[in-house]
Amino acid sequence: MENLAAVHIGLPLDAYLAQSRERITSQLAELIKIDTVAPNEERAFPLIEKWLDALGMEHYRQEPHPELDIHDDYTPPFVLNNQSPRRNLKARWPHTDKPRLRISIHVDVVPAGKHPQPWSGLVDNERVYGRGSADNKANIIILLEALRLMKQLDLQSAYDIEVDFVTDEEAGGNGALSCTLYPDTADAVLVMECTDLLPYYGHRGCVTFDVTCSGETGHMGCSHGKGLFDHVFDIVTSLKTLSNELNTQALAMEGYQTLGDDARVIQLNINECEAKGWHGTAMEIFRLRCNLGLPPDLNCEEGMKIVEQRLTSAGVDVALTMSGLRNRGYIGKPQGPLLNALTTYSAPALVQQHAPTLWHVSCDARHYEKLNPQEIVIWGVGSLSQAHSNNEYVQIDDMLSGINTLITLLSNHEVRL
Ligand SMILES: [Zn+2]
Incomplete structure (x- = not known):
């Protein structure tokens, strides 16, 4: 040349x-x-x-x-x-x-x-x-x-x-x-x-989704079963664990194997967070907008199903909607x-x-x-x-x-x- x-x-x-x-x-x-x-x-x-x-x-x-x-x-x-x-x-x-x-x-x-x-x-x-x-x-x-x-x-x-x-x-x-x-x-x-x-x-792909849940309101200090505040931790922990597992799954794929075990291909990001409730009252509504990376062999709908199963098995009753990027x-x-x-x-x-x-x-x-x-x-x-x-x-x-x-x-x- x-x-x-x-x-x-x-x-x-x-x-x-x-x-x-x-x-x-x-x-x-x-x-x-x-x-x-x-x-x-x-x-x-x-x-x-x-x-x-x-x-x-x-x-x-x-x-x-x-x-x-x-x-x-x-x-x-x-x-x-x-x-x-x-x-x-x-x-x-x-x-x-x-x-x-x-x-x-x-x-x-x-x-x-x-x-x-x-x-x-x-x-x-x-x-x-x-x-x-x-x-x-x-x-x-x-x-x-x-x-x-x-x-x-x-x-x-x-x-x-x-x-x-x-x-x-x-x-x-x-x-x-x-x-x-x-x-x-x-x-x-x-x-x-x-x-x-x-x-x-x-x-790889990624999907943005909203997780919304509503709770039973009542005066702080009273017992109303497991409150929404506790579910916040269940939701975040479940999604974080899921992203770690998806990362391990991605790193086992042929196209990522050379990256090494410490590589981070799949991540979870929280883009928006909203909580509502009167002062001194148990939380009424909690909403997270998240973006989750997906291994290249999972499409967005499959990714959303996995998220739903994961949150359901954690005992969280949520509404889940796709609300932004949906990159296959x-x-x-x-x-x-x-x-x-x-x-x-x-x-x-x-x-x-x-x-x-x-x-x-x-x-x-x-x-x-x-x-x-x-x-x-x-x-x-x-x-x-x-x-x-x-x-x-x-x-x-x-x-x-x-x-x-x-x-x-x-x-x-x-x-x-
Ligand atoms: Zn670019």
């Missing part, structure tokens, strides 16, 4: 990319400055469309699929306070008769939280900072930069490339779901996410041309020791099964340890490495599906 680049530009690709550093970081900074917290993803589309025009790529904004909100995988708008589904941006590299590669990248970011300069796009010698730098805007930039360099170097693509710039990943995945409901196929799918340039062939897990094939190529081409020494595994967080990959691809791979620049954090940044050298890998992947004619 370096020789091929050297023929066209008189420089090894790494050296050439190093010269492009400033343009790459300033493009990322420009994108970070646009606040794309859902439902405002479309704010970034004009800038991305300008870059696509410069590449000569066809593009259009695709309306939400008319049957999106009746699909089983649809996430009702609990997370977004009744915001309706939004358009996605679709793009296509000039048509070829090569194998069809669909690339999916989400444009939304999580809210700023306590990030001190979320929309700054601040750049120093090593990093670009801001909300969405790692998750997931650096991936938009490295893909477009790889395509730009391929065009400049006159490198033919080994694939017919179609890109989905999707909305709503962080709030449920309805953007990618909408894209995949349109009748279409793909030979392979690359979902670009902040995986530290390591390829994954599946991911996905398990693909641990071998495939795209997965093998990314394992081979990714530069970090780490990847050489890294047998491809299942990702320990959820993403949009699950939706792309509908296109019947031979494989779906999750890969991209940015670190999960930075994603959603209060000091989110991406390493510039990792971006250059990712561009190098993408160019090798997308133009290498030995890579066949």
